[in-house]
Amino acid sequence: MKYYLSSIFVCLALLLQGCGESVATTTKVSDYKGTGSLTQGIAQTTVTNLFPDGHRVAALGTIDSINSQATWAVPAVVNYTNDNFPIAPDLYNDYGHKYTDTQTALSALNEDNIVEVDTDGEVITAYIFADNYFEMYINGVPVGKDPIPFTEFNSNIIQFKVNKPFDIAVLAVDWEENLGTGTELNRNVKAHPGDGGFVAVFKDESNQTVAITDGDWKAQNYYTSPISDLSCLSESGSAHLSTNCTIQGTDDASQLYGVHWAIPTGWQQQGFDDSQWPAANTFTNDTVGVDNKKSYTNFTDIFDDSNNDAQFIWSANLNLDNKILLRTTVNK
Ligand SMILES: [Ca+2]
Ligand SMILES: [Ca+2]
Ligand SMILES: [Ca+2]
Ligand SMILES: [Ca+2]
Numbered sequence: 169m170k171y172y173l174s175s176i177f178v179c180l181a182l183l184l185q186g187c188g189e190s191v192a193t194t195t196k197v198s199d200y201k202g203t204g205s206l207t208q209g210i211a212q213t214t215v216t217n218l219f220p221d222g223h224r225v226a227a228l229g230t231i232d233s234i235n236s237q238a239t240w241a242v243p244a245v246v247n248y249t250n251d252n253f254p255i256a257p258d259l260y261n262d263y264g265h266k267y268t269d270t271q272t273a274l275s276a277l278n279e280d281n282i283v284e285v286d287t288d289g290e291v292i293t294a295y296i297f298a299d300n301y302f303e304m305y306i307n308g309v310p311v312g313k314d315p316i317p318f319t320e321f322n323s324n325i326i327q328f329k330v331n332k333p334f335d336i337a338v339l340a341v342d343w344e345e346n347l348g349t350g351t352e353l354n355r356n357v358k359a360h361p362g363d364g365g366f367v368a369v370f371k372d373e374s375n376q377t378v379a380i381t382d383g384d385w386k387a388q389n390y391y392t393s394p395i396s397d398l399s400c401l402s403e404s405g406s407a408h409l410s411t412n413c414t415i416q417g418t419d420d421a422s423q424l425y426g427v428h429w430a431i432p433t434g435w436q437q438q439g440f441d442d443s444q445w446p447a448a449n450t451f452t453n454d455t456v457g458v459d460n461k462k463s464y465t466n467f468t469d470i471f472d473d474s475n476n477d478a479q480f481i482w483s484a485n486l487n488l489d490n491k492i493l494l495r496t497t498v499n500k
Contacts (some may be wrong), residue, residue: 170414180260195398195425197235202401204392204408204427205233211242211348218248218317221263226318229347231426240428242348243391244341246489247303247313256304256312256324257281259295264315264322268366270295270467273325283311285330291373292330295470297463298366299456300343305436307334323463334408336379337436339496340366340482349424350393350419350490359424360417361394361487365456365480366494369470379498380478387448389483391491393426394418401427407446407484415487435493442495456480 200206211229218226229242247253258265259273267273274293282291285306294312296302303313304326312326342364345352351359370379389408400413408429418424434440444473453472458464464471471478482487 176242181183181437186496188276191426195396197398200235200398200401202339202403202408202427204401204429205231205236205238205240206398207231207240207348207426207428209348209422209424210346211240213347216242217435222316223319224343224345224352226343227347231348238393238428240426242426243340243344243350245431246301246317246339246341247310253303253310253313254283255315256296256326258315259298259323259325259467261315261322266462268466270470273467277325277327281327283309283326283328285309285311285328285334287329289328289330291327292378293371294326294328295323295369295371296465297321297367297458297467297471299341299363299366300410301341302366303339304339305337306330306437308420316340317341321458321461321463332378333497333499335415335438335440335495335497336370338366338368338472339439339442340364340494342490344393344490346421348426349421350391350426351421351424352490355417357417359394359421361415362490363456363487364482364489364492365451365458365486366482367471367478367480369473369476369478370498377473377476379496379500380476381448381481381494383447383450383481385448385494385496386445387483387494388442388445389485389489389491389492390429390431391426392485392488394421394424394488395427396424398425405446408489410485410488413485413488431493435495440495444491445495446483448494449484449486451478451486452483453480455486
């Protein structure tokens with residue numbers, strides 16, 4: 169009896185192990201046919217926290233590819249500690265100015281805040297909310313970076329002087345807690361995919377809107393994670409798609425894959441050829457989840473102007489695309 173019982177346990181254990189193995193081996197690196205560079209598991213931390221005051225740890229790391237000779241910075245190479253890249257003034261910042269409305273934030277700016285792209289240009293004012301981090305260029309000139317890389321959620325106002333037409337180029341990063349896996353502690357699991365979102369409005373000196381984020385922008389994704397099954401990934405033209413991938417969380421981030429693509433040189437510059445990039449996807453306020461955030465709701469006269477309603481934009485997957493480039497040209 170004892171023998172039979174232990175045999176049953178051994179068989180059960182083997183069965184369970186077998187099941188575990190079959191789950192783990194449903195995806196093989198050699199099955200991946202895409203153009204990306206794969207990584208797996210947690211990156212090595214290189215900077216422990218860019219913003220120690222923040223609720224979540226905003227770290228940086230590096231991770232080696234498992235299918236190519238590449239090392240990737242995660243969540244992105246950023247200019248956060250680069251003193252030559254200006255910090256965007258606040259609309260609302262839990263650790264800075266908490267303006268209650270657009271006019272007060274605007275009044276607080278002075279000449280020193282205006283970044284000169286063209287000395288004889290007109291002053292354009294940009295209003296920005298990013299989940300979680302952005303760096304903005306106008307014709308290749310850095311005009312402002314997000315003062316809070318991860319949390320809490322903040323919003324910004326940027327002024328620059330430029331002649332039309334001009335190109336807006338933005339690096340947008342959905343930050344991550346478990347470096348290299350696009351995940352954070354959320355919904356009771358240690359490694360839940362975070363989501364992104366970027367909205368902006370640009371006004372001229374006469375308060376006319378000259379640009380809003382919408383589906384006419386271009387959006388390209390350079391970092392997809394977490395991926396647990398490589399067969400869910402696809403590509404269409406230049407689009408790096410993960411539409412068929414799960415956005416379920418897990419407590420074990422060690423097996424999760426990341427997919428990386430190199431950012432093209434000169435992407436910030438005026439006239440950069442983004443014609444092959446996918447069009448931006450638009451997302452509702454509800455999907456991004458901003459209705460409980462003062463950094464958004466204090467400025468809905470700007471972000472949700474009924475005559476010119478700016479849309480949240482991102483690449484195709486708001487959850488799994490974590491490092492994206494956005495571009496548009498302002499002509500009018
Ligand atoms: Ca931020
Ligand atoms: Ca994400
Ligand atoms: Ca996020
Ligand atoms: Ca809106």
